[in-house]
Amino acid sequence: MGERLRKLGIRILVSRSTALFQLATDLPAAVLPASSASTSPPPSDGSGPPPETGASSKPRSVYEAPATSKAKTHMPLDDRRTWALLRQLDDPDHLEFPRGYDHTATRALLEQLASRLGQRFQCTCSVDRGVEDASHHGTIVIPQGSTHSGEHITVTVSNFGNLAAVTLGNPGNYAEEEENVLFETADRHRIDGELEALGYVSVSGHLLWTPYDDVSNLGSHYSKYPPRWWTRFFDYL
Known part of the structure; x- marks a missing residue:
């Protein structure tokens, strides 16, 4: 995969925040802790919200590509609506989970x-x-050997608003242009279909790496590395 990127002139970047995910995906299933179980089939620095790219009266995945496009690129359908939703869910008094949170239903x-x-x-x-x-709330990892992309895929589910973030590899492993090249459309569409069927709202992982700048005092807890919007809804606090 690194050779494919080098031929395309793309430099690989690895985020500091991916260590725990890397450990989980590298260890054999037999030595994973009890908190990581398996489910088998039954028999961005300082930038504000990007400009609006279009609207639609029909709800669609944030990543959904036009039906006629054969490109691998998956751009957010409407970043402004995504930002509006994130700010609406950002309750300064509830950082881990929202008011009225139902753990049983979320699980x-x-x-x-x-x-x-x-x-x-x-x-x-x-x-x-x-x-x-x-x-x-939790993460689901689709193993590398089962994807067309030649890399495992991580689906991270938030405690807030049925949000879900899909990333190639571990969260933060790839820059947006790298992921656009490597993340196969067939994989993306299969995941999007299941998220939509269950009522999840798919949010661009790259959008979430924008520095956090909203109403809570989350930033006061991170003196060395300022939090990102990913921290606010998809990470440990």
Whole structure:
């Protein structure tokens, strides 16, 4: 994969925040902790919101590409609406989960998503259910050998607003232009279909790496590395 990128003149960048995800995907399933279970199929610095790229009366995935396009690029359909939703969900008094949070319902939805992705990709997905002190509920990893992209895919589910972020590899592994080249359309569409069927709202992972700048005091807890919007809704706090 690195050779493919070098031929295209793209430089590989790795985020500091991917270490835990890398450990989970590198370890054999037999040595993963009890908090990481498996589900098998049943028998951006300082920039503000990007300009609006269009609107649609029909709800669609943030990443959905035009039906007539054969390109691999998956751009947010409407970044302004995404930013509006993120700011609406940002309650300064509730950083880990929102008012009226239903853990049982959120967990049940995560289990359904893991099962459906396992069926779509004909694989066993690793599921991290042991998340605490965080703004996200759990992660699902589709193994590399089951994807067309030649890389594992991580689906991170937030505690807020049925938000979900899909990333090639671990979150932060690839810059946006790298992911546009490597993330196969067939993989992206299969995941988008399952997210939409269960009522999840797919949010661009690259949009979420924008520095956090809203109403909570989240920034006061991060003196060395300022938080990102990813931290606000998809990470440990």
